[in-house]
Amino acid sequence: MSTNTADQDKIKQHTVVIAGGGAAGISVAASLHKRDSTLDIAIIEPAQKHHYQPGWTMVGGGVFKPETTSKPMASVIPGFTSWYKEPVSSVDEEHNQVTLADGSTIQYQALILAPGLELNWDGIDDLKQALGSNGVTSNYQEGMASYTWEMVQNLKSGRALFSQPPMPIKCAGAPQKALYLSADHWLRTGVLQNIDIQFHNAGAVLFGVPDYVPALQSYIEKYGVGLNYQSTLVSVNGPSRKATFRRTDTDGNTEDREIGFDMLHAVPPQRAPEFIRQSQLANEGGWLDLEDDTLRHKRHTNIFGLGDVSGTGNAKTAAAVRKQAPVVAENVIAHLRNQPLTAAYLGYGSCPLTVENGRIVLAEFGYGGVLQPTFPAWVNDGTKATRAAWFLKAKQLPALYWYVMLKGHEWLAKPARRSV
Structure with a gap:
């Protein structure tokens, strides 16, 4: 009892x-x-x-x-x-x-x-142990972004790998954002030509909403990034600085390829x-x-x-x-x-893609990839890299998060209506 x-x-x-x-x-x-x-x-x-x-x-x-x-x-x-x-x-x-x-x-x-x-670090063999040393980093890990910046500043030549796992993941543009900001720093400091940058994406396209791809592709070309689609990071050997990627061809056949690196920004699969x-x-x-x-x-x-x-x-x-x-x-x-x-929620999501320090492609879209821009094009054209979007991301969004969104102030967030 x-x-x-x-x-x-x-x-x-x-x-x-x-x-x-x-x-x-x-x-x-x-x-x-x-x-x-x-x-x-x-x-x-x-x-x-x-x-x-x-x-x-x-x-x-x-x-x-x-x-x-x-x-x-x-x-x-x-x-x-x-x-x-x-x-x-x-x-x-x-x-x-x-x-x-x-x-x-x-x-x-x-x-x-x-x-x-949940970030499934064990979904990539030996990645968890490799993080934080030998050039292996991830902005997805709490406290690890400072190490990313340290690696970016210290790298003057060599190979930098950036990975993106299968969808869905939180902030689908974040793996690319790390790439663009790193490449921009290397460009500004005059070492970009000495660095082999590769982006390994488990998906088949650069970004899931086609309207934003041309602007992103122009930065891929500007930075000389090698694109590898349907290429999934499966294991990391930190001490030997080698990463293994599994490439899937159009017929579904897979082949593993080991690639050496001086810096690896890895993103784990998520669930x-x-x-x-x-x-x-x-x-x-x-x-x-x-x-x-x-x-x-x-x-x-x-x-x-x-x-x-x-x-x-x-x-x-x-x-x-x-x-x-x-x-x-x-x-x-x-x-x-x-x-x-x-x-009703119409699937709105926003991904401010930081393509360089000072410019952002502000991707805003809903279900089915339908564009849902917050502002008219004359204020900010989200399909192009703009300084206005950078100002929003770098100067205003943190305060809006802490003091508006978390406080229940629903700025520009009025629900849509559904018939019942």
């Missing part, structure tokens, strides 16, 4: 439970509170630091200082929420409850899943967190199975999701979260009030 009482003491109850305290979780909490300040909201997030991850590429290019890209989680988690600092162990969608790693249970009326994704991908909440690819427009789970009406864990066909970027959060907030409240879901 005493055991049952102890178990009951571990059960907490909240109206809305949010799994994840990253950009998605905190933004949607703020948007919910903005609409109904009486809501009882809980956030589950074990991390003690909150990172502005779009800034890591800029650190790797010598533009941002690393300390500007993170804050203590306690300073970012909204004070109106209950904060649970244990990881999620499992979701029991039939009984409307979440179990944490310490065995405690939280019950919900509505659940919002925003745990982000949903284990408690999602190994549950009934996942789609066939292991991502959270959501309706494209409402962002509600396809089989569980009181479960919603947003951010990188989503199985929807949008780009996994912070800009996508900015448009998703108001949609989820509106629809969660509509669900709680037994009203129809009228807010």
Whole structure:
């Protein structure tokens, strides 16, 4: 009997439970509170630091200082929420409850899943051990972007390899951004002609939305980059400075090729967190199975999701979260009030491609690659490299992230409407 009482003491109850305290979780909490300040909201997030991850590429290019890209989680988690600092162990969608790693249970009326994704470093043999020495780096690893910048500054000649894994990944343009900013530095310091730059992309095209390819291709040619499509990094030997890539031809045949390097910027394959991908909440690819427009789970009406864990066909970027959060907030409240879901997300994502220090190709698009520019072409033509887009990325977006988006101020993020 005493055991049952102890178990009951571990059960907490909240109206809305949010799994994840990253950009998605905190933004949607703020948007919910903005609409109904009486809501009882809980956030589950074990991390003690909150990172502005779009800034890591800029650190790797010598533009941002690393300390500007993170804050203590306690300073970012909204004070109106209950904060649970244990990881999620499992979701029991039939009984409307979440179990944490310490065995405690939280019950919900509505659940919002925003745990982000998982970097699968073990998906490339020996990459994890190689990181941070012998010229092997990755802006995707916390704290590693400073090493990227160190390598870029020190490299005066030799071979620099940049890899991109199979999709989906967070910020699909980030592997290229590292390449462009590095090459721009080598050009400006007069050593570019001494460096063999290669881009190995597991995909078959430079960028998934054709409208942006011409501008990017012009920079590939400017920097003399060797393009290798359907070429996937499969292993790294740091001490010998060699990387193995698996090339797939048009008939599906594969061939492994070992390439020596002086610098390697590697990006790991990515996947949903284990408690999602190994549950009934996942789609066939292991991502959270959501309706494209409402962002509600396809089989569980009181479960919603947003951010990188989503199985929807949008780009996994912070800009996508900015448009998703108001949609989820509106629809969660509509669900709680037994009203129809009228807010719709149209797949917006933004990828500011830093093609040089001072210019950016601002790719903005939705489902199916349909262009969704925020500004008219006379302000910023996103299909070209512009200084206006650089100013937005380098000077304004960090403040907009910390003080607008995470605070529930939905600037240029009004949900679309769906007929019901």
